[in-house]
Amino acid sequence: MTSTTRQGRRGAFNAPRRPRRFHPTWHFWFALPAIILVLAFFLVPFLANAGFAFTQWTAYSSDITWNGFENFRTLADLGVLGHAVLITLVYAAVSMLVQNVGGLFLANALQEPTRVNNVFRAVFFIPVLVSGLAAGYIWAALLAAQGPLNQFLSAILPGGFVYSWLGNPVSALVAVAFVDAWKWVGLAMTVYIAGLNAIPKQLFEAAALDGAGPWRRFWKVKVPLLAPAFSFNVVIGIVGALSSLDIIFAATGGGPGDATTVLQVASYRQYGQGLFGTASALSLVIAVIGVVIAIPLISALRRREVRL
Amino acid sequence: MSTTSPMQASRLQQTLKYIFLGIFAVPWVAVPLWMLLVNSFKTEGESSVLSLALPTEWAAVENYTKVFTEGNYFVGLGNSLLIAIPVVVVVLILGSMAAWAYARSNAMGLRVTFFISAMSIMLPPAIIPTIFILTKIGLQGTTWGYMLVLTATKVGVIIFLAVGFVRTLPTDYEEAAQLDGAGRLRTYWHVILPLMRPVLFTGAVMLVIGVWNDFLFALFLLAGKANATLPLTLYSFALAPTGAVRWNLVFASVVMTSIPLFIAYVVLQRRVLSGLTEGGTTG
Numbered sequence: 039m040t041s042t043t044r045q046g047r048r049g050a051f052n053a054p055r056r057p058r059r060f061h062p063t064w065h066f067w068f069a070l071p072a073i074i075l076v077l078a079f080f081l082v083p084f085l086a087n088a089g090f091a092f093t094q095w096t097a098y099s100s101d102i103t104w105n106g107f108e109n110f111r112t113l114a115d116l117g118v119l120g121h122a123v124l125i126t127l128v129y130a131a132v133s134m135l136v137q138n139v140g141g142l143f144l145a146n147a148l149q150e151p152t153r154v155n156n157v158f159r160a161v162f163f164i165p166v167l168v169s170g171l172a173a174g175y176i177w178a179a180l181l182a183a184q185g186p187l188n189q190f191l192s193a194i195l196p197g198g199f200v201y202s203w204l205g206n207p208v209s210a211l212v213a214v215a216f217v218d219a220w221k222w223v224g225l226a227m228t229v230y231i232a233g234l235n236a237i238p239k240q241l242f243e244a245a246a247l248d249g250a251g252p253w254r255r256f257w258k259v260k261v262p263l264l265a266p267a268f269s270f271n272v273v274i275g276i277v278g279a280l281s282s283l284d285i286i287f288a289a290t291g292g293g294p295g296d297a298t299t300v301l302q303v304a305s306y307r308q309y310g311q312g313l314f315g316t317a318s319a320l321s322l323v324i325a326v327i328g329v330v331i332a333i334p335l336i337s338a339l340r341r342r343e344v345r346l
Numbered sequence: 347m348s349t350t351s352p353m354q355a356s357r358l359q360q361t362l363k364y365i366f367l368g369i370f371a372v373p374w375v376a377v378p379l380w381m382l383l384v385n386s387f388k389t390e391g392e393s394s395v396l397s398l399a400l401p402t403e404w405a406a407v408e409n410y411t412k413v414f415t416e417g418n419y420f421v422g423l424g425n426s427l428l429i430a431i432p433v434v435v436v437v438l439i440l441g442s443m444a445a446w447a448y449a450r451s452n453a454m455g456l457r458v459t460f461f462i463s464a465m466s467i468m469l470p471p472a473i474i475p476t477i478f479i480l481t482k483i484g485l486q487g488t489t490w491g492y493m494l495v496l497t498a499t500k501v502g503v504i505i506f507l508a509v510g511f512v513r514t515l516p517t518d519y520e521e522a523a524q525l526d527g528a529g530r531l532r533t534y535w536h537v538i539l540p541l542m543r544p545v546l547f548t549g550a551v552m553l554v555i556g557v558w559n560d561f562l563f564a565l566f567l568l569a570g571k572a573n574a575t576l577p578l579t580l581y582s583f584a585l586a587p588t589g590a591v592r593w594n595l596v597f598a599s600v601v602m603t604s605i606p607l608f609i610a611y612v613v614l615q616r617r618v619l620s621g622l623t624e625g626g627t628t629g
Binding site for chain 1: 385
């Protein structure tokens, strides 16, 4: 409704639209620089990646030739492909989960902009500012076998506690995913606070008058209305985790063994060896995972936008 | 403010909440920061113990001097500033221009490019073809190429945030400016840009954090010590020769690479958080 009236009003300023001919209005010229950049350095590489993944392309020859699924076969034979996919999915899932549970919890506790709350918000936002490398180094030190965490555990547990958190494949993977979440939970918190602030207060009051307790109000009123903030955090969390590399480089270097070698790290390794074809293949896998996760969530976001 | 429970119960609840949050903040934020700082003041041998204790022998001056001399720090700082500032400014301008156009147009072509821009935030970047393109145009490994790619991959964030914001603005101001004879560029600069300030501030915060800390693109797209940004100087310094990690130097280097953003945060903290929590993020 509103959009048609708006369009009608705007019509007074634009040349009448002639069908089937390209008559750029000012809109086009204003968007053009951004369009060129996005097409040249996002869309084209994104599409080209799908092509390069099926080519024989190395640093040792200037020829790029098609080789079908050869890159994927090579990676599968090396045991890199399936393993890296699995590691990446676990990493993204753990990180996204911790980020959102933590962010939602903090947002609920700190929604009101009181003075104390503002101090706490500021404190919990600090890790967002730290670079991924810095986060990786700090936590590698905290989690070291003789490090502060184990010193603390030794103090409260009988008989001392020595465990190499980053030395065991499973705990190392969970630990680096946790560091990723640690770094981003402050941002998820702010997005959820913004979401909570966008909910009209009357809705809670109405629900309370209708006899809904705090728990019911949380699940039946807050959670559904927080859906846009939720989708935003989930997509950004997962996509961020998919291209995460710095935390892992700093904390484990991809090890122990290849326990934390996510796709992005594996791709960098192939690239580092001059194997651009296989590196592209791994990059394509990241892109496909991203598309499969992001598209349904984006369309859900857009549907909601229309409704609101 | 909106609590419905009786006063006393809610006060007790509040107190318990803050005690809990305080206890939570200790391992979550205080211990990591303390770990970082205190170990950056220790000697190499003492820092390798990785404890939270105060140094028995202070080596702060030596450590930080090493970061400045061996760690390539000022080159990294200079490059980071020379890259981050123009990139953020250009992204804000190009993004807000495009956002205004997208918000006020229903043309099919623009709807498609808006969708692609929104996708660019949500999908992981394809780095190897990017390198291919930069190599073709002779910019691979250079600061210019890196800045171009950063600008292109970040502009979507501003477009996405600002389009949602502009759509909620009435068109009256722009129309008044047009009637007064202002051209599109003047209207943009004097009317639209000031109106967008809150959402652009929010966007700028996210941009600065993302650009300043970028390691992924920097690793692939920047070559050579002379072009290194702070994350790259930190990484190469931490990797440096001997094999064993020199924790005191790594931490001193982490402190120095984080400090510029921290100073900005301390100065702007209130605006940063109120911008992020009230403005546009859900737009």
